[in-house]
Amino acid sequence: MRFEILERDGLARTGVLEIDGVKHSTPAMAYAVDRIPAGLGVGMRMSPSGAAGKGDLKVPASGFRPDGAGTEVDGTLDPWFRGSPYADPRPEGGFAVLDGIVKSLLDSPRFVEAIKKTKSGPDLLKPMFCSLAGMPHRLALLAYCGVDVFDSIPLIMASETGRYLTTSGPLDYSALKHLPCACEACRSGTRDKEELLRHNIATAEAELKLVSHMISQGRLRELAEIRVRADPWLVQDLRLMDMGAYDLQEMHAPVKGAAFHAGSKESLLRPEIVRWQNRLKERYRRPEGASVLLLIPCSAKKPYSLSKSHMRFRDAVFSSGRAPLVHEVIVTSPLGLVPRELELFYPAQDYDIPVTGHWDRDEQKLAQDMVSWLVGTQRYDLVISHLGDERDAVAGVLGEHMDT
Numbered sequence: 001m002r003f004e005i006l007e008r009d010g011l012a013r014t015g016v017l018e019i020d021g022v023k024h025s026t027p028a029m030a031y032a033v034d035r036i037p038a039g040l041g042v043g044m045r046m047s048p049s050g051a052a053g054k055g056d057l058k059v060p061a062s063g064f065r066p067d068g069a070g071t072e073v074d075g076t077l078d079p080w081f082r083g084s085p086y087a088d089p090r091p092e093g094g095f096a097v098l099d100g101i102v103k104s105l106l107d108s109p110r111f112v113e114a115i116k117k118t119k120s121g122p123d124l125l126k127p128m129f130c131s132l133a134g135m136p137h138r139l140a141l142l143a144y145c146g147v148d149v150f151d152s153i154p155l156i157m158a159s160e161t162g163r164y165l166t167t168s169g170p171l172d173y174s175a176l177k178h179l180p181c182a183c184e185a186c187r188s189g190t191r192d193k194e195e196l197l198r199h200n201i202a203t204a205e206a207e208l209k210l211v212s213h214m215i216s217q218g219r220l221r222e223l224a225e226i227r228v229r230a231d232p233w234l235v236q237d238l239r240l241m242d243m244g245a246y247d248l249q250e251m252h253a254p255v256k257g258a259a260f261h262a263g264s265k266e267s268l269l270r271p272e273i274v275r276w277q278n279r280l281k282e283r284y285r286r287p288e289g290a291s292v293l294l295l296i297p298c299s300a301k302k303p304y305s306l307s308k309s310h311m312r313f314r315d316a317v318f319s320s321g322r323a324p325l326v327h328e329v330i331v332t333s334p335l336g337l338v339p340r341e342l343e344l345f346y347p348a349q350d351y352d353i354p355v356t357g358h359w360d361r362d363e364q365k366l367a368q369d370m371v372s373w374l375v376g377t378q379r380y381d382l383v384i385s386h387l388g389d390e391r392d393a394v395a396g397v398l399g400e401h402m403d404t
């Protein structure tokens with residue numbers, strides 16, 4: 001078995017998994033062919049060892065011992081691939097598997113620890129397999145956490161229990177007057193378990209294609225932030241990933257990534273954003289001689305210098321005849337602060353936020369912390385606040401200053 005990583009986006013990646021010389025693109029769904037009607041699975045097959053075809057992912061017959069075929073056969077999963085505590089541990093297998101996935105689905109701290117454990121050692125380079133969890137609305141978050149291969153078990157279970165899967169979460173099949181989908185199964189006019197399974201598979205496949213595309217574009221985080229809304233457990237997983245696995249995520253976050261929308265509370269804790277704040281605090285020194293701090297608001301247009309409002313600020317600063325003395329610093333959410341001379345650095349010109357004129361408490365606290373750090377460490381002779389909506393929030397930490 002060979003696994004080649006083609007593109008990365010944080011912990012997520014697209015790749016090629018080669019089993020018995022047969023190549024599969026990842027992220028991918030492996031179809032348990034012994035549990036679904038013939039011809040329904042569209043990609044990688046997952047079969048019991050002994051009955052497997054060329055290129056199939058092979059499921060060991062027993063969790064207690066490697067079965068007859070053994071894990072040395074190409075593409076065989078470890079006996080403990082579902083994280084059963086009773087299975088023989090076989091950490092030397094070809095796949096990395098999420099520890100205790102069933103419990104992790106309802107235990108976010110455990111989920112985060114399992115991801116950290118799997119992604120912090122040599123398992124990082126192995127294809128990561130996640131059984132039982134790959135429903136369409138979860139695929140983006142799980143891929144974001146580095147899962148490469150899912151199995152079709154949750155799609156089958158959903159069709160057995162009448163759940164119509166969407167990327168916004170499962171719906172009750174029997175309650176749907178009109179099916180909100182244009183896949184072949186939904187257009188067939190027939191409603192039964194097999195058509196439901198065909199729909200669930202089509203939805204998962206479409207979502208995997210979108211996940212792959214977003215990885216290629218470096219924008220999977222945005223998709224994950226959208227999809228987690230379907231289930232509070234997923235929101236919890238993402239928030240705890242940001243709080244508990246920042247170092248791991250930061251290590252894999254691109255130095256120069258794609259532009260992004262920061263439209264949710266979770267966006268405030270994106271690793272690129274937290275890294276910006278940390279690096280300012282750890283490394284930043286203001287330009288020597290620029291001893292007058294001018295705090296100004298951000299603009300929708302990036303880089304800020306090209307916006308009309310910032311052109312006016314700059315004209316005013318230059319016409320004062322004291323431009324070299326003035327240090328312009330932009331106060332903005334979610335980055336906190338952007339010193340003018342850093343406005344072209346990632347992600348200062350690559351983010352967009354919803355602007356309502358109202359700063360919530362998290363944003364206010366962030367701005368206060370960053371401004372307080374700036375005036376406390378950079379020793380300005382004079383501080384001028386020329387802020388808008390964020391003026392009041394910041395004024396309290398400025399000490400003596402001029403408000404214009």
Ligand SMILES: [Zn+2]
Binds near residue numbers: 202
């Ligand atoms: Zn459909």
